[in-house]
Amino acid sequence: MNNNYESIPLDLWILGSPSEEEIRTVFLNMDKALKYIHEHGYCVDVFYPSEIEILNNELDHIQFKKLVELSKNSVIRKNMIQEDIFRSSQVQIGLYFYSRDLGLSVNDILKNLTTENLKNNFDSYMQVVPDDVRPYYRGVILRGANVYLCDFEVKKTIEEVRKLEEEVGDNKSNGNELTYTSLKASTNNKINDDIYKQINGLKDAAFISTLAIPSLILVVIVVLVIVSWIISLV
Numbered sequence: 023m024n025n026n027y028e029s030i031p032l033d034l035w036i037l038g039s040p041s042e043e044e045i046r047t048v049f050l051n052m053d054k055a056l057k058y059i060h061e062h063g064y065c066v067d068v069f070y071p072s073e074i075e076i077l078n079n080e081l082d083h084i085q086f087k088k089l090v091e092l093s094k095n096s097v098i099r100k101n102m103i104q105e106d107i108f109r110s111s112q113v114q115i116g117l118y119f120y121s122r123d124l125g126l127s128v129n130d131i132l133k134n135l136t137t138e139n140l141k142n143n144f145d146s147y148m149q150v151v152p153d154d155v156r157p158y159y160r161g162v163i164l165r166g167a168n169v170y171l172c173d174f175e176v177k178k179t180i181e182e183v184r185k186l187e188e189e190v191g192d193n194k195s196n197g198n199e200l201t202y203t204s205l206k207a208s209t210n211n212k213i214n215d216d217i218y219k220q221i222n223g224l225k226d227a228a229f230i231s232t233l234a235i236p237s238l239i240l241v242v243i244v245v246l247v248i249v250s251w252i253i254s255l256v
Contacts (some may be wrong), residue, residue, distance in 0.1 A: 033071035
């Protein structure tokens with residue numbers, strides 16, 4: 023949507039053998055971008071890694087190239103968001119699998135990673151996923167949890183801090199303040215405002231186009247009438 027950046031598709035980026043930490047960072051920011059898109063009334067039309075880009079080699083600059091508008095129907099809208107979260111997790115698991123250098127191409131892995139195959143062989147696929155995020159993918163893939171990875175990480179961090187506070191006997195911190203600060207820190211809204219700056223203008227652009235075409239036709243007709251009138255006077 024924004025052409026002011028140099029970009030690399032996710033399927034090519036993963037070929038560069040990024041570290042596990044870099045992969046985790048990209049996946050976390052993928053879901054931050056996904057959440058942002060949903061909050062602005064859209065969802066992702068194509069989840070294939072060639073249609074997901076990292077911009078300017080910045081791991082928090084993630085662009086989904088093809089978006090469609092969410093349904094106005096609340097039930098369908100919820101299902102569309104849930105499907106996006108599932109497909110995001112599906113791609114992430116596939117790329118974790120590829121990163122272990124098991125001799126398969128990205129295309130082969132994702133081609134075989136159907137919904138049915140993933141669910142039936144879930145434990146096998148989880149062997150290549152970091153231990154601490156396995157519960158997240160289990161919830162999304164097997165139980166249909168409608169939770170973003172970025173929100174899961176925030177909740178996990180809050181729980182870890184609270185456990186540490188209990189261990190050291192410090193229960194004076196404000197849990198609500200911690201939650202708010204963590205959630206605020208977990209967003210990339212400023213970055214995504216720029217990457218997806220057209221997302222709020224799509225409807226306006228379509229509306230303007232709808233008005234502009236009839237107006238242009240009317241102007242042409244008026245000009246032709248005037249020209250015809252002038253010619254008739256000559």
